[in-house]
Amino acid sequence: QQMPTSERSMKRLKSTKDCHNPCDNPQTWCSSYGHTTHRPLTITSNMGTILEHVILRRLTPRLAETLPDWQYGFRPNLSTIHPVLGVLEALRKRHGCVHWCASIFI
Structure with missing residues (x-):
């Protein structure tokens, strides 16, 4: 015999209730009041x-x-x-020349 949908749902919920880790909850909660907490929606x-x-x-x-x-x-x-590729191309063309080039790409 098939269980009703509501009973199956309750059984699933009861079986998963212990899997919640209490460490996931923040110690302090932010306030939802004030003008800085909401973004405008247009x-x-x-x-x-x-x-x-x-x-x-x-x-x-x-x-x-x-x-x-x-x-x-x-x-x-x-x-x-494109500028990164330009620098790499210039370095390839000058391969063998005694030029130093230090680069940082962020």
Whole structure:
């Protein structure tokens, strides 16, 4: 005979109640009151999205003219890995020369 769903659920819950580790609970709890505990939630309107695209289409060509070629990141087809690859390529070309290069990549 099949047990009712509620009895099966209760049986499962009772079997797992002892697996909780009491060390997982924090000793002190943060307050949920105050202006610093909540993040604002907004839903972008269609008009706002259209306006963002219009501004982006006007700014992109102007920025392409103004930004220097060596500036990477936040530009189409140029990520922040490109300068790292450029340094590695320069080191490969100069392999055998007595030049030292120390680099740190974060």
